[in-house]
Ligand SMILES: Nc1ncnc2c1ncn2[C@@H]1O[C@H](COP(=O)(O)OP(=O)(O)O)[C@@H](O)[C@H]1O
């Protein structure tokens with residue numbers, strides 16, 4: 091059992107801490123540089139949404155990021171204390187009229203960069219992401235290098 | 237508010253995750269490389285004691301490491317589910333007869349490398365360490381570099 | 383994130399360095415492009431050589447910069463985009479609207495003559 | 497942690513690389529010194545050039561190695577210890593019991609003639 095649980099005031103600067111801790115967890119879990127960069131982006135997008143859209147940057151509201159590192163999988167939970175939203179209504183960022191706009195790109199990136207992404211709403215938005223860890227032989231080495 | 241809470245099965249390999257997450261937190265908090273290395277060692281010593289002496293490497297027992305990063309201070313809590321010990325009875329590792337032995341060196345290093353170290357016992361050992369963060373100007377930059 | 387602006391042969395070159403991400407990098411990018419526009423520039427090259435990473439907020443600012451300049455009849459182009467950043471910009475397809483040059487010299491040559 | 501062992505002019509050189517820390521590095525150090533002793537070596541140089549860090553378990557093994565060899569009338573010395581590791585070894589004073597050489601050549605020269 092390995093769990094890393096961040097609880098953060100809803101300030102953008104704290105996303106740098108999410109980035110750093112994400113990189114630490116992913117290197118330990120044996121992900122290579124490219125995968126680490128991609129997954130760090132996916133997790134940052136969810137954390138940014140929690141702080142921006144969910145908690146509306148109210149610093150007394152807490153954004154949480156939880157890493158569960160099992161032997162085969164890493165699961166990441168991102169939670170806020172906001173009002174939730176309709177995932178189905180998020181625009182398609184690849185539609186020609188949206189390419190130059192912002193909306194939908196964050197969730198699109200999460201889905202592109204992780205194996206599995208799901209949304210739930212329980213007193214706030216709860217995003218769950220999963221990614222399979224690289225095979226065992228590599229993991230130990232990478233963990234040890236750290 | 238910034239809190240990073242690790243919950244770990246009592247296996248030595250998990251100390252590498254403690255190291256990585258510690259480095260992530262300390263860089264975010266603006267500590268330079270030397271201070272980061274020193275504090276990482278102090279925290280590793282406490283985590284190793286929690287796993288070895290406290291939880292006796294029983295993987296179902298959980299070792300916890302919690303970082304609280306305030307604007308001025310970083311506080312680290314290390315907790316285990318063991319039987320505790322008498323801090324006063326730990327031998328002095330600098331006594332000539334102890335220089336080549338093991339005992340006492342971990343706690344000695346914690347005290348040398350952190351500003352403040354205290355021990356409490358509440359259903360296990362609870363080590364609390366504190367260190368002042370570098371001045372504000374440097375912090376932001378270092379946090380952003382990450 | 384550090385941003386600095388130079389002029390070469392009538393082309394505004396904006397050097398971006400670090401993370402173009404929510405809260406700081408995206409704002410710095412917006413401010414730099416807006417300042418160039420306010421100074422009358424209608425040809426801006428964003429030099430990505432030292433960009434480490436970019437998130438959706440950075441990309442949103444990139445799109446907004448393009449649109450603002452386009453409305454004024456000007457151009458925003460990119461140069462020296464690192465492979466990892468190119469990959470993300472391709473994923474979201476935002477890169478397709480920009481002229482992308484392999485290096486700054488080519489960008490400036492193309493835009494100053496254009 | 498990687499450990500490998502060579503012989504130079506009758507001196508056993510143990511190259512240590514990585515973290516000499518609880519659970520792996522400390523065990524690897526112990527095994528390497530014990531193997532050298534079992535092979536009949538009475539002069540071991542631990543080459544620290546590539547050691548990244550060390551914790552109290554690593555230092556405990558260092559002390560144990562010294563004692564075991566000392567009981568047999570042999571010597572364990574250190575060479576090429578990086579500044580950051582030297583600092584920690586000084587803090588706990590364990591470094592005071594060892595001969596410490598700036599580089600491997602000096603260590604081998606001193607120990608093969610001794
Ligand atoms: N945690 C959240 N709480 C509330 N609304 C959210 C949350 N995450 C996403 N959203 C909504 O979904 C939309 C799309 O999110 P995203 O794809 O990340 O793009 P962007 O954040 O750039 O708008 C947001 O504009 C917002 O309306």
Ligand SMILES: Nc1ncnc2c1ncn2[C@@H]1O[C@H](COP(=O)(O)OP(=O)(O)O)[C@@H](O)[C@H]1O
Nearest residue numbers: 285286289290320321338339340341342343361
């Ligand atoms: N978390 C703990 N639970 C139980 N005993 C502990 C704990 N931490 C330290 N101790 C006791 O204190 C002693 C000294 O610890 P330390 O200075 O770290 O040296 P070492 O771990 O090398 O013995 C240990 O040998 C052990 O008896």
